[in-house]
Amino acid sequence: MRAVVFNEPGEPSVLHIENRDKPVPGDNEVLIKVAAAGVNRPDTFQRLGRYPAPKGIVQDIPGLEISGTIEKAGSKVTTWKEGQSVFALVAGGGYAEYVVADAGSCLPVPKGFSLEDAAALPEVLFTVWHNLFQRGGLKKGEDVLIYGGSGGIGAMAIQLTNLFGAHAYSMASSEGKMNYCLDLGAKKVVNYKEKKLPDELGTESMDLILDSLGGEYLDTNLDLLRPDGRLVYINAMEGGRPPFDIKKMMRKRLHITGSTLRARDYEFKKALAEDIYRNAFPLLEDKRFKNMVKSRFPLEMAADAHRLMESRDFVGKIILLNGE
Numbered sequence: 435m436r437a438v439v440f441n442e443p444g445e446p447s448v449l450h451i452e453n454r455d456k457p458v459p460g461d462n463e464v465l466i467k468v469a470a471a472g473v474n475r476p477d478t479f480q481r482l483g484r485y486p487a488p489k490g491i492v493q494d495i496p497g498l499e500i501s502g503t504i505e506k507a508g509s510k511v512t513t514w515k516e517g518q519s520v521f522a523l524v525a526g527g528g529y530a531e532y533v534v535a536d537a538g539s540c541l542p543v544p545k546g547f548s549l550e551d552a553a554a555l556p557e558v559l560f561t562v563w564h565n566l567f568q569r570g571g572l573k574k575g576e577d578v579l580i581y582g583g584s585g586g587i588g589a590m591a592i593q594l595t596n597l598f599g600a601h602a603y604s605m606a607s608s609e610g611k612m613n614y615c616l617d618l619g620a621k622k623v624v625n626y627k628e629k630k631l632p633d634e635l636g637t638e639s640m641d642l643i644l645d646s647l648g649g650e651y652l653d654t655n656l657d658l659l660r661p662d663g664r665l666v667y668i669n670a671m672e673g674g675r676p677p678f679d680i681k682k683m684m685r686k687r688l689h690i691t692g693s694t695l696r697a698r699d700y701e702f703k704k705a706l707a708e709d710i711y712r713n714a715f716p717l718l719e720d721k722r723f724k725n726m727v728k729s730r731f732p733l734e735m736a737a738d739a740h741r742l743m744e745s746r747d748f749v750g751k752i753i754l755l756n757g758e
Contacts (some may be wrong), residue, residue: 497528
């Protein structure tokens with residue numbers, strides 16, 4: 435099979451096509467013929483050598499989310515059959531013609547989505563549902579600040595927040611990205627390069643914050659949260675060791691948490707997928723939900739897709755198409 439690989443860490447130019455053996459599914463896995471693969475920031479970190487795949491997962495083929503058709507099911511798989519269309523969260527290896535996935539990390543393609551565009555769902559959907567709804571405990575009517583609203587996770591979080599019946603706010607770095615967030619349903623978007631969040635949103639204005647930046651924004655988050663508010667970290671792109679005013683947290687009784695998803699075990703991902711199917715699918719299949727795919731590249735142009743990702747000059751999701 436064809437696969438996008440890198441033989442050593444480096445710039446996007448290290449990505450190239452090689453022929454590899456088709457993977458073999460284990461007892462609880464399925465083999466999927468890939469229609470498309472989503473491109474995510476962790477893929478670029480893996481290519482740079484900063485985010486290795488978990489032990490036992492192919493290290494030199496990026497890709498954490500795919501859509502496609504099941505070609506073969508493992509001996510203990512009872513939920514999926516050959517020929518079914520799915521999207522799936524994988525721990526690596528998605529930039530290829532075939533990939534194996536845990537059966538419990540697969541979901542059917544929601545109504546209203548093409549098979550290819552469904553590849554943009556798994557990573558952002560699993561991340562947002564677990565962190566915003568499960569860990570963050572989002573309630574109807576609450577006010578939520580979502581960092582990076584114009585990217586894939588932000589676009590998913592803004593839409594699910596609004597369709598669920600809460601109020602989404604966000605931040606972006608340009609007028610185009612701000613307008614994109616507003617089009618998705620954000621009530622207000624702050625240009626963080628020009629304005630300070632507390633000045634624009636008000637102190638103690640948020641019930642919940644989904645933060646992918648970390649760093650210097652910790653103290654700002656503590657100011658923005660109402661008493662008993664919740665702060666959920668899903669990344670720390672601006673640093674992971676900021677000054678921390680413990681007394682401010684104590685006075686407001688704030689809850690601070692966070693998570694990573696890639697290395698979580700089979701049972702966790704299976705339970706998360708089941709919760710998503712029951713509770714998130716009605717939101718995804720709502721006619722108001724907007725397709726987030728804005729950039730499509732053939733598999734052979736994975737390097738260009740990574741360059742676009744690293745430029746930050748994009749909105750929504752980037753996918754790689756696995757054409758015949």
